[in-house]
Amino acid sequence: MKKFIFSNALWGVLLSLLTLFFYFTGSGIETIESKFYDFRSKLRAENFPKTEFAIIEIDDESISKIGRWPWSRDKVSDMLVWLSSAPAKPSVIGLNILFSEKEKNDSLKATQILKGKYTQLLKDNKIKERGKDSEFLKAIDEISENMNMDAKLALAITDANNIILPMYMKTDNLMTKPDEAPNWIRKFAIKTDDFENEAEENLMEGSAMTVPLEVLSSSVAGIGHVNVFSEPDGTIRREYPFISYNTEVFPSFALEIVRTHLKRKSEELIIMPGHGISIGKYTMPLDASSSMLVSYTNGETSFKSYSFYDVINGKVVPEAFRDKIVLIGPTAQGIGSFYVTPLEKNLPAVKFTANIIENILHNNYIVRPTWSFQAELALILLVAIFITFVLPRLKALIGAILTILILGGIISAGIFLFVSKGEWIK
Incomplete structure (x- = not known):
């Protein structure tokens, strides 16, 4: 025995x-x-170049030469105006910077205070003007308009007509019903009329959202979430192409960029939770949790990158961006988000997005x-x-x-x- x-x-x-x-x-x-x-x-x-991409990096060189971050938003609007003009004209611009609050502008605030003081003096008859319309107030309004960098950025976004902005969702505290999404964000939700009843079991759910300013969101081509979810060892191996919020479903930043690049409408996105997403001739396979395994490329050789400073100072020919998918985002240390991936210890968020887009357009999946x-x-x-x-x-x-x-x-x-x-x- x-x-x-x-x-x-x-x-x-x-x-x-x-x-x-x-x-x-x-x-x-x-x-x-x-x-x-x-x-x-x-x-x-893979190590070979992906010619449909161009990444404009807000890198260490740009920070040292332009100034510390965050920059005044006119720097970004100037870049968008330059890109949107011939002969550059990319097919889509993914601006991976979350503008959720108004720019702090002491000079603009001072002009508003001055305008208020002057208006009150007129009302109290402490000063008088000869003309019917105040030339002084007109001058203040013109100065204020020139100082309003949010308005300047909004105008650049409107003129470009191909800008995708990010938003962020909290995915904890799901015990209480989330607040309603702002109306200017809800128009970017994916239509879900054809979802099966059990679909909700396969969706990542959001409990709160941080969104771009309404003045910026009103004329963008799309808005998508930039949430990432690490595994227990801290490594990012998956992308969640959509997140549920209340009764609506919102696409990811990368998925919105692909949709705009392919010139497809939101209603042309067909999503099957736990199975896949179809957009035109492209199909993205999903696992049971409605996530996609990211097949990473060698970022140093796969994606052509340019310094923000070099581009805005005319050191890069505009033809380098023609009909390309242009991604703009921070890569300098100390700003932006960096992720641990199977290939790198500090992958900038903008290059993480590039990998996902590459996977979709090249049918390059891990399943x-x-x-x-x-x-x-x-x-x-x-x-x-x-x-x-x-x-x-x-x-x-x-x-x-x-x-x-x-x-x-x-x-x-x-x-x-x-x-x-x-x-x-x-």
Whole structure:
């Protein structure tokens, strides 16, 4: 009896049961799988240039030469005016800066105070003007208009007619019903009339939103969320193309950029929670949580980047942006958002967005095949049979060689499917 208890066969059974336990619970083994996933992601990463992109970086050089962040918004509006003029004219501009509050402008505030004081003096008859209309008040209004950088940026956005702005959603505190979304934001919600009843179970839900100013949002081509969700190890491996808010669904920043680039209307987005998203000839596969696994490219070689300072100072030819997807965002240290990904420790948000857009336009996806669970379970059982009944009957050397060959074959097959086919088998 003691000999049986400590037999190799019993150890094989126990090891197999332990493996099945870890597989179904995810305890411990998920950390190992995540590291192996990242290793395969590095092997899969493409290095060739994506010619439809141009990234304008608010980089360290721009900060040092233009001034500390945040800049006055006329700097951004000047860039939009330049890009929107021939011969530049990109197909879409993703402005990855959240303008949720009015620009602090002490000079503008001073002119408003001066106008108020002067108006009160006129009302109190302490001063008099000869003309019917006050030339002084007209002058103040003209000065105020020139100082209103939010209005200047809004005008640049209106004239461009292809700007996508970001918004942010909180996704905690779902116990209470969120406040109604502003009307100027609701027009960017995706139509969801055809959703199945169980769709809500597959949606990430928002509890509050931070949105761009109404004066900026009124004439943009689209607005999308820039939320990212890290996994337990802090790494970003997924994109959520839409988030539910109350009874409406809002697209991501990247998805809105793609839609505008393809010249599609919001109602042409067909979303199937837990299955996929269709837009024209493009289909984005989604997992059960309605997220998409991001297939990262080598950012240093895949996306052509330019310094904001160089572009605005005429050091880059405007033709470099013609008909391109132009993304503008911070990459300088200390401003903006940076993410840990399978390939990089500090990926700027603007380049994260570029990766997602690239995945959609190039059909470059990582998916869990429908047969993945059956395949993984079959492999576990086959290895269990080998360890329990075959390995104990073999000589040590032969057993070691066979074990190495089997494990090597399984690992190699997993790497091949992931790198070449974009199919993730754990």
